Amino acid sequence: MNPAMKLVNVRKNIGKKEIIKDISFEIFPGEVFGFLGPNGAGKTTTIRMMVGLISITSGDIHINGMSVKHDFKEAIRHVGAIVENPEMYPFMSGWKNLKHYARMIPGITDDRIREVIDLVGLEKAIHEKVGKYSLGMRQRIGVAQALLHRPSVLILDEPTNGLDPAGIREIRQYIRRLAEEENVAVIVSSHMLAEIELMCDRIGIIKNGEMITVQEVEGSSPKDQDLKVYIEASPKEDAIQVIQSAFETSVMEEDKFIIIHTTKDLIPKINMELVHQGIQVFEIHSKQSSLEDKFFEVIGENTIA
Amino acid sequence: MHNFLSLLKNEHIKLYSRFSTWTMYIILGSIILISGLIVFFFSDVGIEEYGADWKTELQAENEEYREIASEDEFMEGAYDADIAKNEFYIQNDMKPASYDAWQLTLENAGLSMLITLFTIIVSAGIVASEFRWGTIKLLLIRPISRSKILLSKYVTVLLFAISMLVFLFIFNLLVGAVFFGMNGVNPSIVQATATGFEQVSIFSEIIMEYGLSMVNLIIMTTFAFMISTLFKNSGMAIGLAIFLMFAGNTLVGVLSQYEWSKFILFANTNLRQYTGNGTPLMEGMTLGFSVTVLIIYYTAFLLISWLSFTKRDIAGS
Ligand SMILES: Nc1ncnc2c1ncn2[C@@H]1O[C@H](COP(=O)(O)OP(=O)(O)OP(=O)(O)O)[C@@H](O)[C@H]1O
Ligand SMILES: [Mg+2]
Secondary structure, three states, rough: OOOOOOOOOOOOOOOEEEEEEEEEEOOOOOOEEEEEOOOOHHHHHHHHHHOOOOOEEEEEEEEEEEEEOOOOOHOOOOOOEEEEOOOOOOOHHHHHHHHHOEEEOOOOOOHHEEEEEHHHOHHHHHOHHHHHHHHHHHHHHHHHHHHOOOOOOOEOOOOOOOOOOHHHHHHHHHHHHHHHHOOOOOOOOOOOHHHHHOOOOOOOEOOOEEEEEEEOOOOHHHHHEEEEEEEEEEEEHHHHHHHHHHHHOOEEEOOEEEEEOHHHHHHHHHHHHHHOOOOOOEEEEEEOOOOHHHHHHHOOOOOOO | OHHEEEEHHHHHHHHHHHHHHHHHHHHHHHHHHHHHHHHHHOOOOOOOOOOOOOHHHHHHHHHHHHHHHHHHHHHHHOOOOHHHHHHHHOOOOOOOOOOOOHHHHHHHHHHHHHHHHHHHHHHHHHHHHHHHHHHHHHHHHOOOOOOHHHHHHHHHHHHHHHHHHHHHHHHHHHHHHHHHHHOOOOOEEEEEOOEEEEEHHHHHHHHHHHHHHHHHHHHHHHHHHHHHHOOOOOOHHHHHHHHHHHHHHHHHHHOOHHHHHHHHHHHHHOHHHHOOOOOOOOOOOHHHHHHHHHHHHHHHHHHHHHHHHOOOOOOOO
């Protein structure tokens, strides 16, 4: 499968400062790619290069095989994007704003505009001036603007910024739908793992302008393969003994908890064994979060670079 | 071409969706209306109709002028031009036309200064506002080259200037016709020239007045356009353009002792110096020279705007 978007050794210097240092990765049709990093990591800067708002110091970005550097119009034709806040003309209605962008690409009918408005749920407010919109409504009209021309690559820079939980859920749902049903390649940036891991197939972690790692987000079944299980039992020392001898895993301690890495199907067995050995079990809970560990490992405590 | 027209449409919608644009028309219209009212109620020169024995009336008028001039030494020579003009009418057996809509239109040609001012404001805002609103990002991620977008903005500014001029012209005629009536479609008037008086068509006179003011308008709006694309700041562009428009002539005056001062833009923007009874600012300056200098400045302004707009990184705004 040909990648929908491909970054090849992309660098960006502003003045003497190296903002992006040699980033390469690919995104495929039908895939939702999470672009994760702390504030100031270089997410927006990379996205600005993808859509041609800033020049690429060296390297290149290909969209559907077309170079953004050398063939901008063809490359950008099938891209829809939000870059930081999606600002609109405040003195015009939402409808007029969408018409404005629709005029810039041939073949967008009024029906299509209505369809998109429907999708982002703005029917009621569409004839009001954008200046009166709430932050969440602006985010929605921003998404609408990006979807008008049925892009095959959708780039959303922090699309959940300012949305309420219901709004975030909706966005998540239609991003998944676009990817699965219309085979759109979606790039979503965020600085919060929890927010995007639910909708992404892969996540790339960026820090200080470098891509640290690209990881698959495990689906529901493999998800159960790498669990961090917290057990509160008494007496604690005996419990550790039992677990170590019966299951041959390494055991860590944290406060009152015993922590082991294991799979889901072992949890009842561990429980049974503990109870069988006369140990009191107060609590067992698990966290599935190799990615989260990775993220914090990478990001560290001090998040701003 | 299709998408260029769409861009023009977009720019026009954005321009005319704002009340501030309409206030410019309202201000201009009000001034025309007021000027018509002032002439109608307060001015007594040249409005009265001349009767059948208009020659005697003109002679009487001249007598009156001479009398005032001889009585008061401050007024000496003040009416010379009027007297000469009246004599020209008598000698050539031409009945002076009464004041009418065309005359008002010609007199108000000076309002094109105001149009220059308004067009500078529009020009200074058309690129800078996109940066201020943050909409520049969404504007430039379309399959349209930056050059085309910039051109659509520039053309919109020119079309705004033209529509204002047309408005000035038509509204003047309208107000004039209501207050003073109209002497036919294209009456002639008597104008002073370098060699005396001449009978000219008022229409061509109006076109020339408006046309000459367009030179200054185009140069100064293009200058404002350049400053605003360069610095993304409309206030600065407006301030600088208006300051230079007014200070320009003084600047040329101060520097006129130097030979090179004739290359200063403002020494050349007033092409009236080559018409009728005008005299060139400096020896050796010709119409051809000024036009060449203007074209060079104009091209430079456009080139700088284009380079800065197409090459710039749209970051951090
Ligand atoms: N125009 C500029 N000039 C100089 N430095 C810049 C410029 N734009 C961005 N930077 C720097 O580039 C780095 C990356 O910024 P960027 O906006 O890409 O971060 P981000 O990952 O999008 O962060 P956030 O989560 O806050 O949106 C920052 O350190 C910032 O200071
Ligand atoms: Mg950002």
